[in-house]
Amino acid sequence: MPIKRLIQVREMPKNKSISVIENPEHLKVFKSVVFQSAREGKLNKLKDVLDSLSREEVKYIVSTVTESTTPLLMACRHGHLEIVNYFIEKCVADYEQVGSVTFDGETVDGAPPLWCAAAAGHFNIVQSLIKHGANVNHTTFSNSTPLRAACFDGHYDIVKYLVQHKADIEVANRHGHTCLMISCYKGHFKIAKYLLELGANVDRKSVKGNTALHDCAESGSLEIMKLLFLRYHAKMEKDAYNMTPLLAAAVAGHRNIVDFLVLRYEICKHEKINALELMGATYIDKKRDVLQALKYWNRAMEERYKDPRKVVRKSKPAELIPAYEYAVEAESAEELENIVSDVDVMRMQALLIRERILGPAHPDTTYYIRYRGAVYADSGNFDRCIQLWMYALDMQQRVLEPLNPMTQSSLLSFAELFSYMMSERNGQRVYSNLSFVDMKTVYLKGVAEIERAMSLSKPMPLQEKDMLNFNRCLQILMHLMNLVAKLDCTPDHAQIIKRATYKLLKLHPRGMHGYTPLHLAVDKETSAVGRYPVCCFPDKNVVSLLIDCGADANAIDINRNTPLHIAATCLKDNCEVMTFLIESGSHIDSCNSDNKTALELVKGACDICPMNYITLKCLSAKIIIQHNIPYRGHIPCRLEAFIEAH
Structure with a gap:
């Protein structure tokens, strides 16, 4: 709003009521100016606006949360000390009021002003807030303290000041990470030393x-x-993945740490060998340095055979792995020399080593299998990619809990790959030999993941986090369903897909908002499942497949929307899917919780004549509802649900 208009608003005569608060337009103007001034550090402009208001109005505006943040938080985030003091001293702002702030693209929820100032490194604001009485141990929603925030970015002066004012150095966040841990992870030696001395x-x-x-x-x-x-004689403990710090350094590829610990740390021979072999695998996959990998693998061989009386043999797998092209690990320095010229064989060595030492449950095991597959796909070798990814997905579903993000990522990667392979470039399909067996297998695994997840919800409903993961998994499966529905396949192959889809529907899965698979099939939001486009929804092929397999065209979500209602909100200018749903039995006159029919939602954009689809039974149900005629107990139960839908 122009300054002239703002002045007019300010100069309006006040009555005893809080006029600005009661007038939405005026309130919006004042809030906008206050937030902008707090962000940009314009104290004079801020005073000019707020000094004309009553104390109650000022306090209300300053404490208002807009887009999850407050003016005080904004001033703390951007380092405007004078504005912070003005808010607290003149406007009586709550210096403990929390909100959301963003650092390096990450949003932190429930952050108090002191946490925000400490994270941003504004020492003078930290001093001011504490002098005014801010709680030095007030945490965010993730239980992060202002001290931990200062440790994260290495603000040593703020760390010391907070500790001097009774900040607790042992408060851990929700993941159990302490201030010492985060300073070690971020490499802030001075802070780590200070905390250790404390x-x-x-x-x-x-x-x-x-x-x-x-x-x-x-x-x-x-x-x-x-x-x-x-x-400080720290102990070499194992974490939840059975990893010691030495093995963790080898997986991360930190040569300085590995060489230091191997030479100075009293470790068992087996762990030293594992660390050297993992270091070699990391050089292959992460650093693409075959010569350094060979160097570390030779060092491991020397350790294995150093004492002829205590040779450390490699454990052999029960069977050779087709995804690794039946590769076996080298058993001697001579065998290593023979394979060093074949980069593909060296890469398989790295995968074998990592799986043997880390085990299938460690995230890096399947990550690098999938990474290697992606490299093959980039070079056009889709068959090798699919083979490796399939092996990784099998491993994940075997050892990880249902709905694990890594399993979801694998399923989504397959959907993205298949979508790319089925796309056309210059009038020709990118890959003409896409196997039905591969697509069918992944689709069945997607259905199996939903089935595994549904078993979790039987004893008790899914928690919010699990529900979000379940919804995402169901969306990914809808994309896989979209792809298999587009395949030109034999009747036998079509039956396989239909049986799997029927099995899915019998599980009665429900995503967010109580959406069934049919709701998702007609919802445009289902299209947005990853960083890259896969399939577009609504999709008639998917709707047809679901209807053929027994999907209920009149199923309702938590707002009593049928799939037809969802289609109406997504298809303002396209009636094909709506018409198909209606012809498949969806009631055109069903009302949602807002008492709206699908045609009322589409607002005339579709040329569908309702009288062509409304039956005498529908009209009878409408009459019963309109005249409040008692019907419960007087008609068959299946008809009661029919009447309620109208």
């Missing part, structure tokens, strides 16, 4: 069992590693 617990474990030593190992902070290990 008596920080050097061996404390996070929820997943990692210690400060693990954080050093994963970040490559050798200087802090030496401090922890040599001066």
